[in-house]
Amino acid sequence: MTTTLQTKTSVPTPAESADALAQLRAIDPDLGRLAEITRFLHNGGTLAEVIGLDARELEAMYAVGHGLYEQGRYDEAHKMFSLLCMHAPNDGRFPQAAAGAARMLGRYEDALGFYCVACMRSPGDHQLAFQTVECLLALNQPGPASDMLDALVSAPDLPATGRARAEALLEALRSRSQPTSKE
Numbered sequence: 001m002t003t004t005l006q007t008k009t010s011v012p013t014p015a016e017s018a019d020a021l022a023q024l025r026a027i028d029p030d031l032g033r034l035a036e037i038t039r040f041l042h043n044g045g046t047l048a049e050v051i052g053l054d055a056r057e058l059e060a061m062y063a064v065g066h067g068l069y070e071q072g073r074y075d076e077a078h079k080m081f082s083l084l085c086m087h088a089p090n091d092g093r094f095p096q097a098a099a100g101a102a103r104m105l106g107r108y109e110d111a112l113g114f115y116c117v118a119c120m121r122s123p124g125d126h127q128l129a130f131q132t133v134e135c136l137l138a139l140n141q142p143g144p145a146s147d148m149l150d151a152l153v154s155a156p157d158l159p160a161t162g163r164a165r166a167e168a169l170l171e172a173l174r175s176r177s178q179p180t181s182k183e
Contacts, residue, residue: 048087058088065097074104085114092121096128099135108135126152126162133169146173 037050048058065080081098088094099114115132122128129152136145152158152166 046088046090051087053087058084058091062093062097065101069097069101069104074101077101078105078107078110085117090121092118095121099131103131103135106138108138111135112139124157126155126158130162130165142173142177146170149173 048054061080061084065077065084068074068077068080078098078101081094081101084091084094085098095114095117099111099118102108102111102114112132112135115128115135119125119128119132129148133145133148133152136142136148149166149170153163153170158166
């Protein structure tokens with residue numbers, strides 16, 4: 001006799017969720033608490049809220065991270081900023097700061113990931129795009145760097161100095177990719 005496993009693909013109703021939580025609490029109170037936290041996070045809550053960190057404490061942590069960065073203690077600063085990213089993922093300053101510290105450590109792939117998050121949080125911040133381009137170039141990825149520079153050049157709100165910078169970088173990339181002729 002074979003049994004097939006039936007899987008439910010729909011989202012549980014609030015009553016079903018409450019029943020499941022009650023069953024977990026009956027089995028193990030910690031499992032029930034974990035399920036409550038997971039549901040809270042899934043509904044937009046943050047880890048900072050779960051553990052009770054308020055805005056003042058997050059700002060203090062951010063200030064400590066900046067202090068470490070200013071002292072050239074980039075590894076410690078990166079850890080602080082990464083921690084802030086986990087606890088308050090909706091604050092765009094935190095991934096930007098984590099990216100900057102990773103970049104100073106030469107960890108360009110890590111920096112690139114944080115810059116991508118920062119760009120999503122602050123889409124009009126062209127400086128983030130330039131920093132992303134610098135990481136792509138450090139990782140020897142001229143194609144994606146060129147694509148990003150093309151997008152920057154065509155951005156209607158890019159200031160003239162930014163446009164000139166993007167065009168100069170594009171020109172340098174294009175001239176570097178063209179084969180040199182031998183006479």
